Amino acid sequence: MTSILSEETRVRDEIAEVGKSLFDRCFTFGSTGNISARLSTGEMLMTPTNASMGSLDPARLSKFTAEGVHSGGDKPTKEAFLHQCMYCARKKAGAVVHLHSTHAVAVSILDGLDPDDVLPPLTAYYAMRVGRLPLVPYFAPGDVALADAVRERAGRSHAVLLANHGPVVAGQTLKVAQYAMEELEETAKLFLLLRGERLRLLTSEQVNSLRLT
Numbered sequence: 001m002t003s004i005l006s007e008e009t010r011v012r013d014e015i016a017e018v019g020k021s022l023f024d025r026c027f028t029f030g031s032t033g034n035i036s037a038r039l040s041t042g043e044m045l046m047t048p049t050n051a052s053m054g055s056l057d058p059a060r061l062s063k064f065t066a067e068g069v070h071s072g073g074d075k076p077t078k079e080a081f082l083h084q085c086m087y088c089a090r091k092k093a094g095a096v097v098h099l100h101s102t103h104a105v106a107v108s109i110l111d112g113l114d115p116d117d118v119l120p121p122l123t124a125y126y127a128m129r130v131g132r133l134p135l136v137p138y139f140a141p142g143d144v145a146l147a148d149a150v151r152e153r154a155g156r157s158h159a160v161l162l163a164n165h166g167p168v169v170a171g172q173t174l175k176v177a178q179y180a181m182e183e184l185e186e187t188a189k190l191f192l193l194l195r196g197e198r199l200r201l202l203t204s205e206q207v208n209s210l211r212l213t
């Protein structure tokens with residue numbers, strides 16, 4: 001019992017630390033974005049609705065049972081289902097980060113994207129930490145069809161981009177999910193900076209060799 005409690009305390013503190021770090025560096029703003037982590041019991045902790053990531057109270061995070069039922073803490077975000085879809089499709093995921101980060105959202109609004117893989121392999125770290133980024137078509141907030149669309153694509157990739165909305169990234173740990181999300185946002189920024197330029201992308205051979213390391 002003691003070890004379960006200490007794991008939960010540690011995860012609560014880590015969610016608040018990661019939230020503040022992302023907020024302080026302008027990866028998120030206002031009360032947008034949400035972070036969750038799955039405990040070894042299968043229960044989930046998630047940032048609540050209307051909470052600024054810059055000032056999260058670890059004791060007030062929304063808690064869910066392994067079946068996804070709200071069981072404690074503040075009122076959950078309306079985007080909780082996005083996290084639950086990622087965990088459902090990715091059994092080994094221990095954390096999920098969803099942001100409305102400016103450059104990734106800007107890319108999500110561009111016309112003519114490849115829906116199977118939005119960003120090209122610009123750098124080795126993008127290829128290693130994010131890899132493939134499918135685009136989830138736009139659905140109005142609360143539309144249940146969005147859940148199915150996310151779940152389907154999350155089965156094939158740990159990162160997805162919601163059209164006209166923002167990215168959702170899962171990772172085995174919160175740090176892994178955070179770093180992949182930061183890599184995605186910075187690569188989206190590079191992609192926008194380089195629009196109209198002739199590019200020398202990583203070849204598929206170079207990308208494949210990275211996946212083996």
Ligand SMILES: [Zn+2]
Pocket residue numbers: 033079098099100165166
């Ligand atoms: Zn959102």
